[in-house]
Amino acid sequence: MGELYKWLKSLKGSPVYPGIPCEELSPELTTVTETGAADLLKVYKFDLSSLQADEFIRFFVDGVQRTAIVQELNLLSPPIPVVASHIIAGAFERENNEVRPAIIRELLVLLFPRSALMQKFGDNVPKQMYNVPIPTLDSTGDFYVKASQSQLGVETNIFFVDSSITFEKTPKPSIEPSELIAIGKLRGIALNRISAIRRALEVGIVMELRKKYPKDFICIDGPLARMMFLIYARLADSHFEYLSDLSDSQKSFEFLQKVLGVVKEVEFIPRTGLEHAFNTDAINIPVFQIIDPEKMEQFRHLICCFIWIRPELRKFIPISGTMASGLIRVDVPIPAICDYVPSWLNPNEFRPDLNNSSSSCKKLEGILKAILRERLPLPSTRSHHRLFVELFPIAEGERILKSRLMSHEELRLIVERM
Numbered sequence: 001m002g003e004l005y006k007w008l009k010s011l012k013g014s015p016v017y018p019g020i021p022c023e024e025l026s027p028e029l030t031t032v033t034e035t036g037a038a039d040l041l042k043v044y045k046f047d048l049s050s051l052q053a054d055e056f057i058r059f060f061v062d063g064v065q066r067t068a069i070v071q072e073l074n075l076l077s078p079p080i081p082v083v084a085s086h087i088i089a090g091a092f093e094r095e096n097n098e099v100r101p102a103i104i105r106e107l108l109v110l111l112f113p114r115s116a117l118m119q120k121f122g123d124n125v126p127k128q129m130y131n132v133p134i135p136t137l138d139s140t141g142d143f144y145v146k147a148s149q150s151q152l153g154v155e156t157n158i159f160f161v162d163s164s165i166t167f168e169k170t171p172k173p174s175i176e177p178s179e180l181i182a183i184g185k186l187r188g189i190a191l192n193r194i195s196a197i198r199r200a201l202e203v204g205i206v207m208e209l210r211k212k213y214p215k216d217f218i219c220i221d222g223p224l225a226r227m228m229f230l231i232y233a234r235l236a237d238s239h240f241e242y243l244s245d246l247s248d249s250q251k252s253f254e255f256l257q258k259v260l261g262v263v264k265e266v267e268f269i270p271r272t273g274l275e276h277a278f279n280t281d282a283i284n285i286p287v288f289q290i291i292d293p294e295k296m297e298q299f300r301h302l303i304c305c306f307i308w309i310r311p312e313l314r315k316f317i318p319i320s321g322t323m324a325s326g327l328i329r330v331d332v333p334i335p336a337i338c339d340y341v342p343s344w345l346n347p348n349e350f351r352p353d354l355n356n357s358s359s360s361c362k363k364l365e366g367i368l369k370a371i372l373r374e375r376l377p378l379p380s381t382r383s384h385h386r387l388f389v390e391l392f393p394i395a396e397g398e399r400i401l402k403s404r405l406m407s408h409e410e411l412r413l414i415v416e417r418m
Contacts, residue, residue, distance in 0.1 A: 002415075002416065002417050002418040003133040003134075003418070004110070004133055004134055004158070004415060004418035005415055005416045005417075005418060006133075007128060007131070007132070007133050008071055008073070008082065008415065010126070010128040011073050011075060011126060011128060011129065012073055012074040012075055013071040013072065013073050013074075013082060014071060014072055014074060014079075015070075015071060015412065016069050016070070016071060016072055016081075016412075021066075021067065021068045021069070021408050022067040022068060022069060022083060022085075022187055022190070022191055033267045033268075034267060034268045034269075035268070035269055035270065035271045036268060036269075036270065036271060036290065036292030036294065036295050037270070037271060037290075037291050037292040037293075038270035038271070038272075038273070038288040038289060038290045038291060038292065038304070039288060039289045039291055039351070040270070040272070040273035040286055040287070040288055041287045041288060041289055041303065041351070041352060041354050042286075042287045042354040042361070042364075043276045043284055043285065043286045043287070044284070044285040044287065044305075044364075044365060044368055045282055045283070045284050045285075046282060046283045046284075046285070046368070046369070046372060047282055048282070048283060048312075048372070051369060051372060051373075052369070054366045054369060054370075055217070055363075055366030055367055055369060055370040056217065056370055057217040057218070057219045057260065057370045057371070057373075057374070058093060058213065058216035058217055058218070059091045059092065059093060059102060059209055059213070059216065059217070059218045059219070060091065060092045060093075060094070060099075060218075060219050060220075060221070060374075060391070060393040060394050060397055061089070061090070061091045061092075061202050061205050061206055061209075061218060061219070061220040061221065061397075062089070062090065062092075062202070062220075062221040062394055062397045062398050062401060063087065063088065063089035063090070063198040063199070063201055063202045063221075063401070064087075064088055064089075064198075064398060064401040064402050064405060065085050065086065065087045065088070065194055065195070065198050065405075066085065066086050066405040066406060066407075066408065066411070067083060067084070067085040067086075067190075067191065067194055067411075068083070068084055068085075068408040068411045068412060069081045069082065069083055069084075069187070070082055070083070070084040070110075070411055070412045070415050071412075071415065073112065073117075075117065075121075075126070076117075076120070076180060076181075078181065078183060080112055080113065080117065080180060080186065081112065081183060081186060081187060081190075082110065082111070082112045083110070083111045083112065083163075083187065083190040083191075083194075084108065084109065084110050084111075084411045084412070084414075084415060085108070085109050085111070085194045085197075085411075086106065086107075086108055086405050086406045086411060087106065087107055087108075087109065087194065087197055087198045087201060088104065088105070088106040088201075088401045088404055088405065089104070089105050089106075089198060089201035089202045089204075089205055089401075090102075090103060090104040090105070090205070090397060090400070090401050091103040091104075091205050091209055091218070091397075092393055092394075092396070092397035092400070094374070094392075094393045094396075097377060097392075099392075099393050099396035099397055099400070101397075101400060102209075103205055103208060103209070104401070104404075105144065105147045105148060105201050105204065105205060106147070106157070106404070107146075107147045107157050107158070107159060107197075107201075108157060108158040108159070108411075108414070109137065109158070109159050109160070109161050109193075109194065109197060110134070110158060110159070110160050110161070110415070111160075111161040111162075111163045111190045111193060111194070112162075112163060112186075112190075113162065113163050113164035113175045113180065113186060113189075114129065114132075114160075114162040114164065115162050115164045115165050115173065116164035116173070116175040116176065116177050116179070116180055117129065117164075117177075117180065119176075119177045120177035120180060132160050134158050134159060134160050134418070135159050135160070136159060136160050136161070136162070137159045137160070137161050137197060138161070138162065138165065138167070138171070139165070139166065139167050139168060139169060139170075139171040140238075141167075141200075141234045141235045141236070141237070141238045141241075142235075142236075142237060142238050143197055143200040143201065143204065143235050143236055144200060144201055144203070144204025144205070144207070144208075144236040144237050145204075145236075145237055145238075146159070147201060147204070148204075148208075158414075158418055161193050161197070163175065163186065163189050163190045163193050164189075167193070167196055167235055169234065174189055175189060196232065196235065197235075199222070199228075199229075199232045200232045200235040200236040201236070202220060202221075202222070202232075203229065203232045203233055203235075203236040204236035204237055206218055206220060206259060207233075207236060207237055207240055207255075210255060210258065210259070214258070215258070216258060217258050217259075217260060217367075217370065218258060218259050218260070219260045219261070219262060219371075219391070219393075219394070220259065220260070220261050220262070221262060221264070221394045221397075221398070222261055222262070222263065223261050223263045223329070223331055224256075224259065224260075224261035224301075224302055224331035224333060225298045225299055225302065225331065226245075226246075226297065226298045226299075226301070227298050229261065230243045230244055230245075230246065230301075231244050240255075243255060246300075246301060246345060249342065249344065249345055250340070252301070252335075252345075253335045253340050253344065254335070256301060256333035256334075256335045256336065257333070257335040257336055258336065259333060259336070260330060260331065260332060260333075260336070260367065260371075261330070261331035262328055262329075262330055262331075262371070262391060262394065263328060263329040263330075263331065264328055264386075264389040264390065265389075266306070266327050266328065266329045268295065269306070269327075270286075270288050270290075270304075273286050273288065274286060274306060277306045277307065277308055277327060278308070279311075282311075283307065283308060283309075283311060283372065285305050285306065285307050285368055286305070286306055287303055287304070287305050287354065287364065288303065288304045288305075288306075289303050289304075289347055289351065289352070290302070290304060290347070291347050291348075296347055300345050300346070300347050301333055301334060301335075301344075301345060302331045302332065302333055302334065303331075303332050303334060303337075303352060303364075304329055304330070304331060304332075305329065305330040305332060305364075305368060306327050306328075306329055306330075307327065307328050307329075307330060307368075307371070307372075308326055308327060308388070309328060309371070309372060309375045309388070309389070309391070310375055310378075310387070310388055313387060313388060314326070317384055317387060317388075326385075326388040326389065327389075328389045330367075330368070330371055332364065332367055334350075334352060336363065336364075336367065337352060337360045337363040337364045337367070338352055338353075338360050352364075371391070374391040374392050374393055374394075375391065375392070376392065377392055378392070379391075379392055379395030379396070380395065380396075380399065381395065
């Protein structure tokens with residue numbers, strides 16, 4: 001019997017019914033929920049019949065997860081769920097219509113609210129609760145470093161996460177002992193921790209690529225807004241902590257020069273100017289600098305480009321929700337199109353020059369053409385929404401990663417072997 005399984009047994013762990021996964025799929029597609037102030041910098045117009053991409057995106061980064069409740073700890077009533085998740089992140093290159101993996105990192109995590117349980121028991125804490133038999137992922141970070149040190153199936157690549165403590169630099173409790181009865185909250189917080197670990201692995205892959213291939217563009221599936229990208233830098237690798245708050249403007253500028261983000265479910269849009277994106281005859285791409293006071297801190301290092309990447313499909317396929325749900329947002333860091341100036345992080349002082357003759361205008365045009373280059377062929381999917389918003393290499397990369405995921409039953413069985 002494995003050490004991990006024996007440990008869970010000592011905490012009165014018991015198997016659960018094999019058909020209970022954690023809820024990982026939202027029942028409804030996220031559509032625009034917020035609007036804010038933004039400066040319309042320019043509107044690019046492209047004729048798809050004569051589109052030639054001068055710029056080239058070499059790598060596409062994505063991550064996936066599969067999660068299940070693998071046991072219950074019968075220390076309290078109701079029992080405490082023990083959650084396991086297989087998390088994989090990868091970078092992919094495209095050669096014609098074939099997408100191949102360049103880097104893949106994966107790990108397993110086991111989660112339950114250990115600290116809250118220990119507080120609940122007070123002086124009667126089971127002594128075995130102190131002796132976790134596997135390595136831990138916590139607020140000290142370096143998740144990507146740890147994931148890169150071993151491969152799944154070789155040695156031990158499974159980590160414990162105390163879901164009742166946050167990943168913040170100064171960790172805080174997220175579950176009080178009195179809340180242990182709220183099983184839905186325990187499961188929801190576990191999923192939040194898993195998503196943070198997956199995001200940290202994705203950011204870690206970008207970091208590795210930036211070191212190995214400093215001249216090549218990298219496109220990540222997801223936003224580059226600080227709360228959704230940069231805050232995970234420290235969790236990925238503590239050497240990149242400066243990215244978490246962009247405290248070193250020079251190093252941050254250098255890192256972001258070749259990184260792009262693609263947002264498939266757009267929640268925040270400018271209050272005015274977006275109507276340019278809904279042109280039905282060609283692809284018009286409005287470009288914005290976010291100046292909304294409540295959002296400026298999150299977007300100050302970016303310009304945001306809103307695109308219908310496949311407008312021709314609107315004649316044949318019903319769009320989900322509203323027309324706005326067919327948009328993607330491309331996050332382009334200011335360093336990707338501008339030369340360094342000390343004020344580049346201050347939207348009140350710095351505005352990219354996108355006049356037709358400027359080098360920034362031409363660089364951004366090249367980036368947008370490179371994004372549009374990835375609109376064909378259509379992704380292999382039955383989802384109407386994904387047909388409108390998914391870039392081909394990202395869709396193929398996600399398919400490859402999902403094919404590697406353990407099933408829910410395998411997640412339960414692996415605990416017995418560890």
